[in-house]
Amino acid sequence: MEVGMKVGIVRFPGSNCDADVYRAVTDGLGERATYLWHKSTDLEGVDVVVLPGGFSYGDYLRAGAIARFSPIMGEVIDFARAGGLTLGICNGFQVLCEAHLLPGALVRNRNLRFRCHDVGLRVENAGTPFTSAYGEGDLLHIPIAHGEGQFVAEASTLDEIEAENRVVFRYVDRRGQATDAANPNGSARNIAGIVNAEGNILGLMPHPERHSLSVLGNTDGLAVFQSLLAAVSRGRDHPGDRRTDAAPPEAPEFAAGAVAGAGVSS
Amino acid sequence: MSRVWSVDVRVTPREGILDPAGETIRRALGNLGYEGVHSVRAGRLIRLEVEADGPEAAVASTEKMCEQLIANPIIEDYVVRVREG
Numbered sequence: 001m002e003v004g005m006k007v008g009i010v011r012f013p014g015s016n017c018d019a020d021v022y023r024a025v026t027d028g029l030g031e032r033a034t035y036l037w038h039k040s041t042d043l044e045g046v047d048v049v050v051l052p053g054g055f056s057y058g059d060y061l062r063a064g065a066i067a068r069f070s071p072i073m074g075e076v077i078d079f080a081r082a083g084g085l086t087l088g089i090c091n092g093f094q095v096l097c098e099a100h101l102l103p104g105a106l107v108r109n110r111n112l113r114f115r116c117h118d119v120g121l122r123v124e125n126a127g128t129p130f131t132s133a134y135g136e137g138d139l140l141h142i143p144i145a146h147g148e149g150q151f152v153a154e155a156s157t158l159d160e161i162e163a164e165n166r167v168v169f170r171y172v173d174r175r176g177q178a179t180d181a182a183n184p185n186g187s188a189r190n191i192a193g194i195v196n197a198e199g200n201i202l203g204l205m206p207h208p209e210r211h212s213l214s215v216l217g218n219t220d221g222l223a224v225f226q227s228l229l230a231a232v233s234r235g236r237d238h239p240g241d242r243r244t245d246a247a248p249p250e251a252p253e254f255a256a257g258a259v260a261g262a263g264v265s266s
Numbered sequence: 267m268s269r270v271w272s273v274d275v276r277v278t279p280r281e282g283i284l285d286p287a288g289e290t291i292r293r294a295l296g297n298l299g300y301e302g303v304h305s306v307r308a309g310r311l312i313r314l315e316v317e318a319d320g321p322e323a324a325v326a327s328t329e330k331m332c333e334q335l336i337a338n339p340i341i342e343d344y345v346v347r348v349r350e351g
Binding site: 061062065066069097098104105107108109110111112150152153154186 | 279283284286287290335336338340341
């Protein structure tokens with residue numbers, strides 16, 4: 001029986017966090033990862049697709065707007081719409097919004113500055129395939145690095161994603177409060193990451209892969225990838241059930257180490 | 267008869283969308299002593315040379331391009347105009 005997971009990391013011209021995600025999956029988890037070239041139309045049977053950070057196509061026109069029409073994106077969109085686990089980080093989040101796989105858009109930071117530093121994040125929903133290894137309300141330190149990370153959407157859309165518990169991460173201060181001062185880019189309601197209605201597509205501006213190895217000084221982000229591994233394993237146990245907002249897995253073999261590096265960091 | 271038309275697309279931030287670039291320009295103008303500038307919205311102009319059977323056809327095909335790529339209707343409005351007759 002096949003075990004573990006294989007993560008496909010899409011490389012657009014201008015992607016620059018692809019190797020970081022690769023190392024998070026291989027060194028951080030001991031799982032398999034492969035790069036998927038943007039001109040390819042073959043997802044190579046991966047269990048998870050990651051659209052990594054960077055400046056695809058130089059961010060020309062709008063961030064993510066050109067990448068969204070790369071040849072591989074047709075496959076990625078089909079995969080995601082069919083329930084495949086799809087993670088967009090930073091530029092990848094922008095691509096997912098441009099592809100209408102996630103609602104809203106990401107525009108210039110409120111203060112017009114490129115922000116590159118750690119932020120405080122609160123886990124708002126630990127019932128997703130991307131966050132099951134966290135606890136609800138966990139506070140994380142995760143780096144951001146973006147100039148266009150201000151999440152905007154119609155008020156009705158914001159109300160809808162809030163009501164459906166689809167805000168997964170929110171920018172917070174050291175006390176865990178979603179204050180204006182803790183909001184690095186002016187995002188509506190301090191939103192840092194959201195999932196689609198089905199829960200299988202996550203977009204977030206912060207970079208969990210940059211805090212996924214102890215050598216990086218912090219492993220707060222590793223649980224995103226541990227959660228994905230748990231979701232993939234669960235999917236094998238229960239084929240057809242890809243929606244994973246249910247309880248965390250009973251006793252996966254990695255559970256002991258799963259939260260060691262994750263959880264609250266202060 | 268098909269010919270090349272010069273088409274301008276003006277893309278601006280949608281009403282209600284915060285425009286930090288425009289707001290920064292407005293503040294800078296205030297600092298320079300220009301009173302009474304109540305609002306600045308900063309967009310972009312995209313100029314295309316489009317082959318089409320007539321100006322209406324040029325506008326129609328450019329509008330399709332706007333819907334698909336040139337503008338993001340969630341955050342931007344656009345106006346398409348043929349420059350020469």
